[in-house]
Amino acid sequence: MQANKHLLLWTSLVTLALLVFAAARENVFKEWRRVQSAASGPAGPIDVHLRQVVVPTLAVADRCVTCHVGMAAGEPVVAGDPTLKRHPEVGHDPNVMGCTACHAGQGRATEKAAAHGDVHFWPTPMIPLRYADAGCGGCHTHIAVPTVDRLAAGERAFERNDCLACHKLDGRGGTLRPLGAGGMEGPDLSFVGARAFRADWYDAHLARRTEARGARAESDGEARGGAWDDSFGPLSREDRDALDEFLRSRVGAPKLVLAKATFNSLGCRGCHKIAGIGGDDGPELTLEGAKDPGRIDFMHVRGEHDLAGWLTEHFRSPATLVPGSQMPVLSLSEPQIDLLVRYMLSLRRASVPEAWWPKDRVRAERLGEREFAVDGATLYGSFCAACHGPNGEGMRYPGMPAFPAIGNPDFLAVASDEFLTSTITHGRPGRRMGAWGESSGGLRASEIATVVAHLRSLGGVALEPDARAPRWVRGDAAEGARLYAADCMQCHGAKGEGGEGPALANAALLANATDTYLFETIRRGRRGTTMLGFAQPSTVRPSLADPEIESIVTFLRSWENQP
Secondary structure: OHHHHHHHHHHHHHHHHHHHHHHHHHHOOOHHHHHHHOOEEOOEEOOOOOOOEEEHHHOEEEOHHHOOHHHOOOOOOOEOOHHHOOOOOOOOOHHHHOOHHHHOOOOOOOOHHHHOOOOOOOOOOOOOHHHHHHHHHHOOOOOOEOOHHHHHHHHHHHHHOOHHHOOEEOOEEOOOOHHHOOOOOOOOOOOHHHHOOOOOHHHHHHHHHHHHHHHHHHHHOOOOOOHHHHOOOOOOHHHHHHHHHHHHOOOOOHHHHHHHHHHHHOOHHHOOEEOOEEOOOOOOOOOHHHOOHHHOOOOOOOOOOOHHHHHHHHHHOHHHHOOOOOOOOOOOOHHHHHHHHHHHHHOOOOOOOHHHOOHHHHHHHOOOOOOEOOOHHHHHHHHOHHHHOOOOOOEOOOOOOOEOOOOOHHHHOOOOHHHHHHHHHHOOOOOOOOOOOOOOOOOOHHHHHHHHHHHHHHHOOOOOOOOOOOOOOOOOHHHHHHHHHHHOHHHHOOOOOOOOOOOOOOHHHHHHOOHHHHHHHHHHEOOOOOOEOOOOOOOOOOOOOHHHHHHHHHHHHOOOOOO
């Protein structure tokens, strides 16, 4: 009996201690309580209680504002821990959508690790703080983003023409100047791309300048002075176009726009589809930023074991993380890798009703507007540059055949627009050159025509006129076979299957290429490449006469009808 009493006593005391500890832990020692207890508002210490943002339409109850008190609707300006600061300006009220729609994480949790999603089996951890703007991709689809070079040209025009004297942009500009010249006379342009701007802004600015100069001349005889005279003047058409393109890209997330522009400059869509547009060599990237880290192998990742760390390592050395990967080592700089990781993390989709979609997403998904700009430089950069080089000079990656130099003047002098259009539209079956027509790669006929025109500008040459029929060669096929074996087989393969040089037995090539194209390519070669012209002798082979070249062309045509 005495033993039972002792057992009951000590069990009760232990139970009471556990209850006291649990109550203290929940009501005194919670991290969010410590954060709020150290905070103070204009009237003194703030009320310590659980806070949350409830969005019934999205079935969201996010308790992130329990620690991030300054970001809760209706809360005063709070001093104390940096966690308490207000939300940066993002162009809309963050309390409308809640927190997890943009930042991911586990909204109902109140412990830091759980709330940030840094726990086992939680599929959507919070986006790392340094990439916070990637969360915009959950709802937004930035429209008509150009290449890095075109974006930089617009930014240079903005600074060169002193637009920062009157306008703020992404936290810069609008600075007060001596004698009152400048000083934020104009609106903040950081979000002008999302809110639209006047198409006739330039004419309106010129009119204001003329008006200001006239008023000053009437008042004191001086026609100069003031922001309209000191900081604005006539602009060239080139600068105006660059400024228009740059302003359209200002949607309040400059680093994310630059990240997307970097993606558009490196030819990544040549292998990867996004929203159904792009190549098939690599995996679909439409929801790359929503990957579940629990399904990723981090064995060879040297940095953080999260999606951002995996992507960073993958851009450095794809085959290290994905054995057998066909993605070459692109020799990217660390800033480029960081931007690409940011863009990959933005490729996600928040589950919001269509009525909540922002205008850019509606324009992209319902009206068919492009996420990339449709000028020649951007289209070429997005779809072609990775294989054919930024300027059409061709590319070579370790362990892969060389990719053709399609900006080569010798190529463009004999390749007709019809030849280029057909090649881009239908590709080269059996080769890495995919079909880019609307039903396969997603490019429209007008966009393919723009790419063809851009190629012409890269080479700086027009198609040489040729009055001969497409099929005019009448050579000796047997002699052509002998010459091919002696002079061509080493690069193009014994059966024209390709090697160092392209595959000449390709049905698509032979169907589109004229005899003149084949003849002139053999005769003159391609300057700057391993394909030297056979009209001139070299140290390892004699020159070929025109009849001999015609015989090689005739032999090549013998492959045309082979299965």
